[in-house]
Amino acid sequence: MLVKLLHHGDSNFYQERMVAKTVRSLFNKYIQNRFFNKLLLMYSVIIIVTVGILIAIIVNSITGLLREQAITYNNQVLQLVSDHFHDQNKYLKKMMTDLYLKNGFVKTETLYEAFHALSTDGTTSSSSSGSMDEQRERAAYLNRYMMNTALPYDPDILEMVMSNRAFDYELNTTRYASGVRLDNYFEQIRHLLKTNVPSNINESKTYFLPAFSASNNNSTMNLYGIYDYIRHADDPSDYAGYMFLTYDTESFRRAYETYRKYLIGTLLVLTPDGGVIYDSSGTYYAAPFPYWEQVQQSSDKAVIDHKRSIVNVSKDDDYGFITVGIIPLDELHEGINRITRMVLTAASICLLVTILLSVLSTNRFSKRLKDVQRRIKEIQSGNLAIQPVTGHNDEVALIARNLNLMSKRLDEYIKREFVLELRRKDSELKQKTSELYALQSQINPHFLYNTLEAIRMKALSSRDTETGQMIKILAKLFRSSIKDEMMITIREEMNYCQSLLELYYIRFQGRLHIVFDVEEAILNYAVFRHILQPIIENSIAHGNDLSKDSNVITVKGRKWDAYIVITVSDNGQGMDEERLAAVTEQLKQPHAYGSASSIGLLNVASRIKLLFGEDCGLAIASRRGIGTEVTVTIKALSKEEIKDYVQNTDRG
Structure with a gap:
């Protein structure tokens, strides 16, 4: 058995030596003793190294550029979405202010006073017919205000609701006659509003309802809400009811439609406690955001959904909501890899064509120079009567013709010029x-x-x-x-x-x-x-x-x-x-x-x-x-x- 192993080892060693000898032989035959082959090899190495360096530089530049571009577009979209949601909250506060400043159906009464009168007396059956007429006029005026003044100002509002504290009286108006109706999801809203009343209603300028599902003509859509408390005029620490605005989550998408095709990853709008108001991927609705701790600040090393990601965070100081952009590196690198493959393919084709053309031109040039070399050997042997080279007008042909002319006149020049000049x-x-x-x-x-x-x-x-x-x-x-x-x-x-x-x-x-x-x-x-x-x-x-x-x-x-x-x-x-x-x-x-x-x-x-x-x-x-x-x-x-x-x- 040992003899067989030794024999097998000797055989491998012999084969390796034969391969090395063959390589050296081929190198000496086609490279070492061939000037143009060495020149071609050197140029090929230079071209390959140069192209490789250029590809590395291009890919690195593209990688950095796409990364910066993705982050830039993500930040721009974050800003657009943040401004969009900020304006919605700002408009809610404006309408809240109008309640206390604008007159009701009579000049001596503000909108708040009209709503307060309806919310406390509107359901009393013992009221006189005159009182009932006033209540109907108040309700009609408030409805006209919401329909003709509030809704046109913000075209993204789906429905506006004003409800008393006990939820037994409400005024609502919707943009579309066949649109989403409050009755479809009011019980859910009522439950959320009752269970989330803060100890101090003035601790935030506005309040949010995370996205929830609602039916609309046999289809389901995601809505979110913004609301605030209708405070008593004489005691702002207490409230008489609610003003509530509902929106379709598609309003966010419309806000950044121009940049949508450039956006990579997921865009989120979160409440101060992690509720999801908007999710561009549609993955995180109906539950608190599971990676709330990871999106408290911007980072390029966050891990979201088991994926390493770049996280951009924008916090609104006035209303407290958070806009988050998540760029998974896998998605970013997918675009980079696609461009890299295109660059490599194009560079490889150009490289192969360049080397092929170099081989063909070098072989042709080598043959012509071999002809010149043969003529030089004839001159060395004493044969000065050489026929001129024809068919080309480049530098090699010029060298050959001058060589012929030199050989033809060499004797004459030596006798007539060189010797005579010395004398x-x-x-x-x-x-x-x-x-x-x-x-x-x-x-x-x-x-x-x-x-x-x-x-x-x-x-x-x-x-x-x-x-x-x-x-x-x-x-x-x-x-x-x-x-x-x-x-x-x-x-x-x-x-x-x-x-x-x-x-x-x-x-x-x-x-x-x-x-x-x-x-x-x-x-x-x-x-x-x-x-x-x-x-x-x-x-x-x-x-x-x-x-x-x-x-x-x-x-x-x-x-x-x-x-x-x-x-x-x-x-x-x-x-x-x-x-x-x-x-x-x-x-x-x-x-x-x-x-x-x-x-x-x-x-x-x-x-x-x-x-x-x-x-x-x-x-x-x-x-x-x-x-x-x-x-x-x-x-x-x-x-x-x-x-x-x-x-x-x-x-x-």
């Missing part, structure tokens, strides 16, 4: 570097030639100490020129220019005046060597008039935002508009070098653009007979910054 960039960088050094070296021979020519002319014209001074300055300039460092500070460039102008000042024997106006703040920024020399030489060559003594060359330097602006101006002959336009046009193409005589400004302009970019350069302003001003614009950079800037081959 061009390398060549351009080398060319800029070589050109920069070539331009830098072009200055020195030109400068040396002009300087030596100046010394030669001075030596021929005069042999004095000035020649030695000029040679000394020249040596200083030469030493500055042969330094290896191409980038210098503006301070060093200005010192060089001062030495250069000092040399020219000696040459022209004081007929050349030099003005330097350079901000201290710009002196530590970097420029390339001899940036101003060609400009100054050009100003001396074309702006200096040896026939006058007022030749002035002004050098100014300022910082403007991220740029440095240096101007060299003279008061020489200037240029006409045609010449100025030609020079300006040449400056726009600074790399197009001409003869040696055109190196000057074009050289400087070319170097500026090579080093600082196309937004920097030279600008010339000139007027014939007034002078010329050359403006140099460069970037405000230190030596380290300008070296990094020169190495950036991607700048414009």
